[in-house]
Amino acid sequence: MTLTAVIFTIFALLGLWGALVVLFAKRPVYNALGLLLNFVSLAAMYIMLNAPFLGVIQIIVYSGAIVVFFLFVIMILNLRDPLTDMDLSFKGLAAFIMMIATLSLLGVYLYVIKLPSWKLGPEGSPARLGELLLTDYLIPFELASLLLLVAIVIAVVIGKKGEEQ
Amino acid sequence: MSGQPLLIFAAKAVGILAVVLTAATYATWAERRVAAWIQDRIGPNKTGPFGLLQPIADVLKLFFKEEIVPAPVDPVLHFITPGIIMVGVIAATALIPFAENLTLADPPVGVLLLLGISALSGYSVILAGMASRTKYSLFGSLRAAAQVISYEIPMALAIASVVLMAGSLSLVDIVKAQSHLPFAITQPVAFIIYLIAVFAETNRAPFDLPEAESELVGGYHTEYSSMRFAWFFAGEYAHVVIASALITTFFLGGWYGPGPDGVWWFAIKTLFFVYFFLWVRWTYPRTRYDQLMKFAWKVLIPLGLLNILITALIKIWG
Amino acid sequence: MKGIFALFKGLWITLKHNVKNVAHNTFTVQYPDEKRDLPPRARWALRLQRHEDGLERCIACQLCAAICPSEAIYIEGGENPLDNPVSKGERYAAVWMWDAARCIYCGFCVEACPDEVIVMSDVYELATDSREKLIWDKDRLFVPPGVQPRQAWLGYYRRAEDLDGKPLEFPARLHEKEMEYARAKEEPKKFEEKKEFMFLEGEYEELIKKENRT
Structure with a gap:
């Protein structure tokens, strides 16, 4: 060894x-x-x-x-405080977010397994990685961004809702 | 290690570390003298010539002081946190290019590694506050956590435009890209953003909210005494020295300068920024917490993004 | 924009102070090495005087002990031995003790003393490590023969002729360092106004003249 x-x-x-x-x-x-x-x-x-x-x-x-x-x-x-005291009134919204997230991830996964195998060179240079992300892997990359955007929007919606009450 | 004999490499490492730690120790002396001068006082001048032995006396005093560990602290976290801050500082030392042939390590992703280390060194502050189980420490670490996360982003954005200019993530290449003109001149916006963000990263006034003495007693290090406290203190000043070295590296052309290039240019620029840190601390009052946050998210980050965009456009069409 | 200018202005001000103080600090008195002169009215430790021939002035009349509001003075009188006199009177103080911790430094004992024994000197470094050491005995209280202790000027209720015709020497001003600084900045007036408790040049002489007339 x-x-x-x-x-x-x-x-x-x-x-x-x-x-x-x-x-x-x-x-x-x-x-x-x-x-x-x-x-x-x-x-x-x-x-x-x-x-x-x-x-x-x-x-x-x-x-x-x-x-x-x-x-x-x-x-x-x-x-x-025990964690069960948490307010779960936004349960429906949380379920909706989970659904969207799961579906998006599933889409990304399905796309990725069809792609050719990982082509990063042995030195793993940042330049090569960036190039790959913006060419061969553009769609999963953008899908991931979209997922994050959805998460941000939902977080803002939940935060706003709490403020109004 | 770039093929150097292990012994020479080790000697270099120990030497650089000794220099940086000595500089950090003497930064405490400089802080007290500069503060005194700015406030029309004299400062410690009795211990040795010009009071130069004062930091050594302080360390000896702290070393022999009794260590008090309050009963409700988390013993494990309380024990390890002062070490974390030093680990971060020492790790960052390895990456700094002091001169053309005086760099311990030059990994191809040096800039990112540095950002990672600085992100990890925030843990010492956060964990110290959580381990102490006091309201003051907790508030200190709460602020530290938010501050570290918020200011990491403008800092990274400022560095990103420098990386765009240099076309490399290696610190040595970044310095070499400045052999004619330092980035402080070609990237003034990034320079100012970085300068402001680095004050928040090092928890120095006017952004020293995690340890705001007037409201939080000592902030995150309230419950630390004796040598443990000294570790935090030394860590803060070592952080100042490292941050000054990084400003020099990123924006002032490292070892290049008018006249013969060399490590002395690096030393002069770094010392100037160490002085700048002290100078600013004793000039400005502490900002309020919401002002600090607003400034990061509403001013620095949009400005940094805009700066990257313009830099990229100039890079493409310029 | 104005705010950004103010930032630089602040930095400039502190830098000026920094540079000035590196070159020459005008305010700080480095205490154990340098000592300020006390103002003329400063009243500190009691000292007991001697005649010119070395005999003690105190005749143990107990007036000071009687008037002392805080009972800080304790005196035991003794018959003055004729063959080896200690004082010039019939009696002398066999024990003279003054408690620096009890004393309120009011100066009444100096007023009461009929024989010019007690003066309030400028010895202000009274700190010690035990309460016993704060009680001064005869050996510490009496000045050595031939030594004139500096006297606190109790101007308002003490006449000039009581000083045995000796001119009272004014010590240097307390705020000399500030004055030096003010003169350098050509704004001495600010510092003059601050010193209400002090006498300005000539004021003391005028006061003496006025008192002599009445």
């Missing part, structure tokens, strides 16, 4: 540990931190698999922003 393989295994085990923490830790802060550990080790694995751009983006977007948002929400929620 080479040194690279050993390091890769260590990161894989760390990521697994993080995932288990997400599942089994009782305190929400530790759940979020487990997720962070998972994301960071995943990024390290990407980098070791010759996709440094993907790895770094993983760190910036997921570890740098998403988990921070999770922590932010955990801080704002008063954790002594």
Whole structure:
């Protein structure tokens, strides 16, 4: 086993540990931190698999922003209250969003499995990735953007609704 | 490692780290002297010549102080958070191109890696506040979380236009693209956006809301004492030094300058920006939290997007 | 636009102060190394005077102890030995104790003293590490022979002739540093107005003259 393989295994085990923490830790802060550990080790694995751009983006977007948002929400929620106290009056709207999201994801998935296999060069350069995203993978890329846009609009709608009451 | 012998590489790494950490330590001394000068005082001048031994005395004092861990803190998080801030700073040190032959690592995605590191270093502040279980710390970290997320975006947008200009994500290439004209002149809007965002990223006045002494006692580090507190303090100043080095790298042409190029140009520019950080801190009052947020989302981000658009258009047709 | 200009203006002001203070700080007195002169009325630790021949002036009349509002003075009188006199009177102070912590520095003892013994000096560094050390005994209170302690000028209720004809020397001004700075900026008036508790040049002499006339 080479040194690279050993390091890769260590990161894989760390990521697994993080995932288990997400599942089994009782305190929400530790759940979020487990997720962070998972994301960071995943990024390290990407980098070791010759996709440094993907790895770094993983760190910036997921570890740098998403988990921070999770922590932010955990801080704002008063954790002594049980989560079942949450107001579920927008259940119908949530179901609608879920439906749209699932359908869009399904569409993207169906499109992607028909595509030729991943053509990124061994060095995983950002330039090549950008080129691929705007040529061969343009439609899934745009579909993903559309999905995010829908999510943003819905978030704004929900926020507005709360304000009016 | 670009084929260097491991020993030389290690020596370089230790040397650069020592320089950066010493600079961070002496930034505390500079902060106190500059603050005193601006307020018509003298500042610490008794310990050693010009008070130059003051930071060492401070570190010794903090080292021997009793450490108080309040009962309700989260022991694990409380223990590890002061380390996180230093890890981020040290990791960023590896990427900075000090001079043409004095760069520890030059990965092809250096800029993005740097952004990632700076995003991760926000965790120390956020977790410190959550681990302390005090209202002041919690408010501090709440503000820190929102601030870090908001200001990361204009910062990234400003860097994106620099990357467009240089045509590369490597820090060394970005500096080399400025051999004739620094980006501060060709990209003034990006320069100003970056400068403002970096103040929020380092939690320095006028954006030092996470540790606003007058309202939050000490903010996120209220419940830390002794050497733990010193880690936060050193981390903040190391962050200032690193941020100044990055401004130099991105916008002022790193080691290039009039006359012979070299690491001294880098040092001069970095020291100027360290002074600029102190200067601004003792000039402006702290902004209000909603002003801070509004400024990021309603001014800096649209401006940054517009700047990228114009830069891209000029790149295509210019 | 105006706001942006104001930002730069603020930076310029602080920069000016910074540069000025690096070169020369006009305000700070570096206390243990430099000491300010006290204003003429500053009343600090009691000191007891001697005659020119070295004999103690105190005759243990107890007037100061009687008038003291805070009972900070304790005196035990003793018969003055004729062969080896301590004072010039029949009695002398065998014990003279002054409690710096109780004293309110009002100066009544100086007023009451018939023999010019007590003066309020300029010794203001009274801090110690125990309460016992705040009680001054004879050895500390009496000045060495031949030494004239600086006297607080209790101007309003003390006549010039009470000073044994010695001219009272004015100490340098408290705000000399500020004055220096003000003169450099050519706005001395601002600082003159602030010093209401001080006497300006010549004012003291005029007051003495007025008092002599009445």
